[in-house]
Amino acid sequence: MMQQIYPAPAHSYRYELNKDFQFAAAHYVPHEEAGACRRLHGHTYFANITVVGDELNESGFLVNFQDIKNLIHKRFDHTVLNEDSLFDDMDPNHFPTTEAVARKFWEVIQESLNKLPNQPRCLQVFLRETPTSYVVFRPRKEDFQ
Ligand SMILES: Nc1nc2c(c(=O)[nH]1)N=C([C@H](O)[C@H](O)COP(=O)(O)OP(=O)(O)OP(=O)(O)O)CN2
Numbered sequence: 001m002m003q004q005i006y007p008a009p010a011h012s013y014r015y016e017l018n019k020d021f022q023f024a025a026a027h028y029v030p031h032e033e034a035g036a037c038r039r040l041h042g043h044t045y046f047a048n049i050t051v052v053g054d055e056l057n058e059s060g061f062l063v064n065f066q067d068i069k070n071l072i073h074k075r076f077d078h079t080v081l082n083e084d085s086l087f088d089d090m091d092p093n094h095f096p097t098t099e100a101v102a103r104k105f106w107e108v109i110q111e112s113l114n115k116l117p118n119q120p121r122c123l124q125v126f127l128r129e130t131p132t133s134y135v136v137f138r139p140r141k142e143d144f145q
C-alpha cells in the first residue's frame with residue numbers, strides 16, 4: 001500500500017483516528033469534457049479517512065478501524081461506481097468524479113457514525129484516483145445533522 005503524508009484537518013477533539021485502505025473499481029464520467037474518461041475504465045482507489053471524537057466506546061475504540069473500511073470496501077470493491085444507487089449519470093453533482101465519490105464516502109461514513117453513542121465525526125476523506133490525482137473532501141459544520 002502506498003504510504004504518504006496527508007493534509008490534516010484542524011480540530012480540538014481529543015482523539016483523531018485515520019484509516020487507510022484501497023479498492024478497485026471502474027467508472028466513467030458521462031460528459032464530453034471528460035475526454036477519455038467518458039469510456040469505462042478502472043482505478044485502484046486509495047482512501048484515507050479521518051474520524052475524530054472526545055469519547056471512546058465500550059471497546060476502548062473511537063470507532064473500529066475495520067468498520068470504517070467495510071462501509072466502503074464491501075460496497076464498492078470490484079464494482080462499477082456508476083451502477084451504485086449513490087450515483088446518477090444524469091446529474092453532474094452525482095457523477096462518480098473523484099470529488100463526488102469523496103463526498104459520497106463522507107455521507108456513507110457519517111450516516112453510520114451518527115448511530116454511535118460516542119458520536120464520532122468524519123472530518124476528512126482523502127481519495128486518490130491515480131498516482132497523480134486526488135481530492136480531499138472536508139464537510140462544513142452544517143453538513144453534520
Ligand atoms: N476534477 C476532476 N478531473 C478529472 C477527473 C475527476 O474525477 N475530477 N477524472 C478524470 C479521469 O477519470 C481520470 O481517471 C483521471 O484523470 P488524470 O489525472 O488526467 O489521469 P492520468 O493518470 O492520465 O494523469 P497524468 O498525470 O496525465 O498521468 C479526469 N479529470
Ligand SMILES: [Zn+2]
Binds near residue numbers: 129
Ligand atoms: Zn477515472
